[in-house]
Amino acid sequence: MLKKHTNSAYEAELDQLRDKILLMGGYVEEAIAQAMEALKDRDSEKAKRVISRDKLINTLELEIDELCVELLALRQPAGSDLRLIITGLKISTDLERMGDLVVNLCERVIELSREPLLKPLIDLPHMANLAMGMVREALDAYVKHDASAAKEVCERDDEVDNLDSQIVRELLTYMMEKPGSITRGLGLIMVTRYLERIADHATNISEMVIFLVKGKDVRHRGIGD
Amino acid sequence: MVSSNIECNNLSLWYEDSKALDDVSMNIKPNRVTALIGPSGCGKSTFLRCINRMNDEIAGVRTEGSIIFEGEDILSPKADVVELRRRVGMVFQRWNPFPKSIFDNIAYGPRTHGMKDKARLSEIVEDALKKAALWDEVKDRLRESAFSLSGGQQQRLCIARALAVEPDILLMDEPASALDPISTAKLEELITKLKQRYTVIIVTHNMQQAARISDFTAFFYMGKLIEFDTTNTIFTNPGEERTEAYITGRFG
Numbered sequence: 001m002l003k004k005h006t007n008s009a010y011e012a013e014l015d016q017l018r019d020k021i022l023l024m025g026g027y028v029e030e031a032i033a034q035a036m037e038a039l040k041d042r043d044s045e046k047a048k049r050v051i052s053r054d055k056l057i058n059t060l061e062l063e064i065d066e067l068c069v070e071l072l073a074l075r076q077p078a079g080s081d082l083r084l085i086i087t088g089l090k091i092s093t094d095l096e097r098m099g100d101l102v103v104n105l106c107e108r109v110i111e112l113s114r115e116p117l118l119k120p121l122i123d124l125p126h127m128a129n130l131a132m133g134m135v136r137e138a139l140d141a142y143v144k145h146d147a148s149a150a151k152e153v154c155e156r157d158d159e160v161d162n163l164d165s166q167i168v169r170e171l172l173t174y175m176m177e178k179p180g181s182i183t184r185g186l187g188l189i190m191v192t193r194y195l196e197r198i199a200d201h202a203t204n205i206s207e208m209v210i211f212l213v214k215g216k217d218v219r220h221r222g223i224g225d
Numbered sequence: 226m227v228s229s230n231i232e233c234n235n236l237s238l239w240y241e242d243s244k245a246l247d248d249v250s251m252n253i254k255p256n257r258v259t260a261l262i263g264p265s266g267c268g269k270s271t272f273l274r275c276i277n278r279m280n281d282e283i284a285g286v287r288t289e290g291s292i293i294f295e296g297e298d299i300l301s302p303k304a305d306v307v308e309l310r311r312r313v314g315m316v317f318q319r320w321n322p323f324p325k326s327i328f329d330n331i332a333y334g335p336r337t338h339g340m341k342d343k344a345r346l347s348e349i350v351e352d353a354l355k356k357a358a359l360w361d362e363v364k365d366r367l368r369e370s371a372f373s374l375s376g377g378q379q380q381r382l383c384i385a386r387a388l389a390v391e392p393d394i395l396l397m398d399e400p401a402s403a404l405d406p407i408s409t410a411k412l413e414e415l416i417t418k419l420k421q422r423y424t425v426i427i428v429t430h431n432m433q434q435a436a437r438i439s440d441f442t443a444f445f446y447m448g449k450l451i452e453f454d455t456t457n458t459i460f461t462n463p464g465e466e467r468t469e470a471y472i473t474g475r476f477g
Contacts, residue, residue, distance in 0.1 A: 003475045010474065076433050078460045078472040215462025 010075050017067055017088050018143055024060040024095045025139040027053070029132050031102040032198065035109060036128045039191065040121055042113035047106035057099035064092040080145075080212070087212040091142065094201040094208075098135065101194045101201075108187045108194075118174060118184040127163045127195050130156065134202035141209045150209035153202060160199040167192045228255055229295040231276065231394070231424065236290035236300075238271055238280065245271045247448040248290070253441070255393075258416060258425040260439035260456065262432060264476060267445040269428050273396050275299075276426065277313035278306050294394075311338065314387030318399035320379040322371035322386070327363050330371045330382055334390040349389055356422070357385035358415045377408025381415065388423075395419060397427040401434065413438050432472060436460045444468045 005011040031050050038046040068089045071077060077085055134153050141150040168189055175185040210218050231253040238246040246268045253259050261269035271280065278299065280286045292299040299309060311334075322330050331350040332340075340346055350367070354360040359381040363374070371382055380400060387395060397416070401409040416438050419425055429435050435442055435456065442459040444452045444467075452459065452468045463469050470476055 003470060005474050006476060007474055078432065078436070079463055079469045081473045082461060 013067065013071055013075070014081065014084060017064065017071070017085065020060055020064050020067065021088055021091055021095075022139055022143060024057060024064065024092065025135055027057050027060070028095050028098045028102070029135055031057070031099060032105075032128055032132050032135075032195075035102050035105045036125055038106065039109045039112065040117075040125065042109075042117065044110040044113040047109040047113070050106045051103050054099050054103050057096060061092045061096040064088060068092075083212045083215060087142065087208045090208050091139075091205050094204045095135075098198045098201050101198050105191055105194045108191050112184060112187045112191075115184055118171075118181050118188060123163055123167050123170075124188070124191065124195070127160060127167070127192065130160050130163070131195050131199040131202065134160070134199050135205075138202045138205040138209060141206060142212065145209075145213050147210050147213035150206040150213070153206040154210075157199050157203045160196055164192050164196040229393075230254055231426075232291075232293040233272075233275075234291045234293065236272070236275065236288065236292060238268075238275065238289075239285075239287045240283065241285040245448055246275075246288075249445075249448075249450045250290075251443060251450055251453045253424065253426060255424045256420050256422075257440040258420050258427060258438055259441045259443065260435035261426065261428045261443050261445060262430075262435050263445035263451075263471065265430075266447075268448040269443075269445045270398055272445065273398055273426060273428050276394065276396055277310050277315055278304070279315070281306065311390045312392050313394040313396060314390070314392035315396045315398070316380070316383050316387055316400045318402055320376065320383045320403075322374075322379050322382050325371060326368045327371050327374070327382060328367040330386050331389045334386060338390060353385040353389040354382075356388050356419070357381045358411065358418070359385055375408070377404050377411060380404060380408070380412060384415065384419075392423065394424045394426065397425065399428055399430065402430065409434070432460075444471060446471070 005014075031053060034046060034050045037043070038050065068085050071085050075081075134156055137149060138153045140146070141153065171185045171189050171192075175182045204219075207219050210216065233249055233251050233253070236246055236249040237244065249268075249272060261273060263269050274280045275288065275292060276299065280288070288300055290300070297304065323333060325333070328350055331353050332346050335346060335349050340349070351360060351364075354363060359378060362378060363382075366373070371379060374382060384395070384400075401412050404412060413434065416425055416427065420440075427435075427439065439456045441453065442456045443450055444459065444463075444465070446467055452463055452465045454464065458464075459468060460472055463472060
């Protein structure tokens with residue numbers, strides 16, 4: 001890691017940016033966990049609480065963007081500082097989208113909670129845990145400037161994608177056997193798809209972390225070395 | 226148009242016993258702006274002054290290595306220093322017009338080099354003032370004293386004076402550091418135009434300025450050339466940790 005800035009106010013602002021990103025990531029992780037609990041317990045009240053807490057995530061997105069614009073305008077950042085700020089802007093967008101996906105997930109939970117669960121949930125919570133882990137580790141990699149950890153997160157997206165298709169296949173079988181399960185089956189398929197997209201956003205964050213550390217843009221071209 | 230690179234090979238320089246440049250090698254491309262950056266005392270101005278042998282004026286200076294321009298070593302004792310300084314113009318931090326009229330400031334160089342034809346001199350003055358983006362502001366007052374101009378105008382007058390002897394290379398040592406933002410913007414605009422005809426090498430403490438106007442940037446530290454690359458690379462993803470520390474403000 002580099003030495004601290006000669007200008008300590010600048011240093012403090014960059015620290016503030018890292019802290020806000022971590023806080024926002026923490027809210028997203030917590031929202032996913034709570035939403036999954038609500039799904040399992042068919043607890044629509046809990047789902048509503050998660051939806052109302054999305055405001056916190058949105059507010060942080062605005063604060064992070066404002067801080068980044070201020071840093072760009074007032075500090076004329078260069079090198080790794082510039083990349084930290086550009087990455088911060090992008091990460092805040094990805095986190096905010098994740099927040100919106102959790103809101104969608106909670107809306108499905110509210111619908112699903114009106115009927116008994118179609119089947120015991122095993123793979124979906126596993127998938128949610130994987131996605132949460134990816135979010136947490138992508139942000140860890142951001143704070144620690146760790147490109148190899150970020151690369152590892154990108155690679156784990158395949159596991160989530162495999163689970164996604166497996167779960168969808170399984171639910172389709174249920175739905176074909178029992179047309180009465182179609183509404184619930186579709187709801188769960190959508191939940192699966194939200195989790196898969198959350199993992200995609202975590203992958204985006206990891207790709208930006210690789211840019212942050214190496215100055216190399218790996219988006220849309222594979223992450224090799 | 227200039228076509229020759231300026232090739233510095235293993236250039237070292239001592240002021241008496243203190244080594245100010247340490248084994249600097251770099252290849253400066255023609256018709257490009259190259260910025261030299263680094264903290265005070267890093268050797269960037271010393272390096273700049275090697276290119277037109279200005280350091281010769283300082284007692285006790287000794288150099289090793291070579292600076293090859295158009296096949297000849299600028300530092301060779303056989304080099305024609307007067308001709309070299311015609312071909313390598315210089316603009317300083319503090320503008321220094323002669324206590325003469327605007328016209329005579331520009332005509333001074335060509336006259337010194339033997340130009341007597343009045344019509345031709347007028348053409349040279351007009352051409353140099355146009356290249357320095359000053360003509361429109363002074364064309365009706367060429368006989369007034371150079372000191373009647375604003376600081377930014379005087380600095381552009383000094384650039385016009387340097388251009389009047391048709392140099393190939395322009396050296397600029399902190400040319401905008403004493404100018405207000407608008408004059409600085411005009412000067413920067415001028416520098417990016419000048420590279421069509423000249424090779425420009427500029428020393429600046431203003432890193433945003435280096436980033437805005439230069440094609441290549443060289444970072445000096447303690448007499449050594451630490452990194453030399455495209456300006457884009459130096460300011461977005463430098464290869465050396467000391468460069469990164471400097472451009473992001475983590476020095477000292």
